[in-house]
Amino acid sequence: MRVRVEEIAGLNETEIVVRCKARDAEVERVVAALGLFEQAVIARKDGRTYRIPPADVFYFEAVDDRTCVCLTREIYETGMRLYEIESLFRGSTFVRVNRTTIVDAAKIVNFKPALNGRMEAVLANGEKIEVSRSYVSALKIMLGGVPR
Numbered sequence: 001m002r003v004r005v006e007e008i009a010g011l012n013e014t015e016i017v018v019r020c021k022a023r024d025a026e027v028e029r030v031v032a033a034l035g036l037f038e039q040a041v042i043a044r045k046d047g048r049t050y051r052i053p054p055a056d057v058f059y060f061e062a063v064d065d066r067t068c069v070c071l072t073r074e075i076y077e078t079g080m081r082l083y084e085i086e087s088l089f090r091g092s093t094f095v096r097v098n099r100t101t102i103v104d105a106a107k108i109v110n111f112k113p114a115l116n117g118r119m120e121a122v123l124a125n126g127e128k129i130e131v132s133r134s135y136v137s138a139l140k141i142m143l144g145g146v147p148r
Contacts, residue, residue: 001026032091039088043069043076050076054092058123059103060085072125095142097121098132105142 016034020027040051052069061068062082069076078085085094085102093106103121111121117133131139 001030029091041069041078041080041085043078045074045076052076054089054094054104057094057104058107058125058127059101059129060094061102062100070127093142095135095139097135097139098130101129103129105139108143111139 018027018030018034040053041057043050043052052071056071057069058072059070060078060082061070067078067080067082067085069078080088082096082100082102086096089102093104094102095105096102103123107124108121109124111119111131114120114130117136119131119136119139121129121131121139123129
């Protein structure tokens, strides 16, 4: 794949054109990733509503009957369910790592094996997330590794 950027002074807005021989899985992933720039998560904190870009989100976590949106140091609450978030960000770097958590794999700094086939992932903000064994192979594939 070749990437080329052209600067055109007279344009009113940025336009992205994907040229391909056939619309295959790789092209679909690129289109999905580009679509994320227009997506946002609506969340609340202290009685105010915020529009949070996916690039700011480290992970989503379901706690009791609430879904939290966790950023570097702040936590917001969204009305979305995890399955809705999973569907919204399908094809992106967001991946479910256990029953209650969806994490941005791009923000994982390192990980190590834990007991019973689980893993512990450390995020760029220093938080540690447990990856249950049923999601380990999907995460390894997302990170470019080979599952065992």
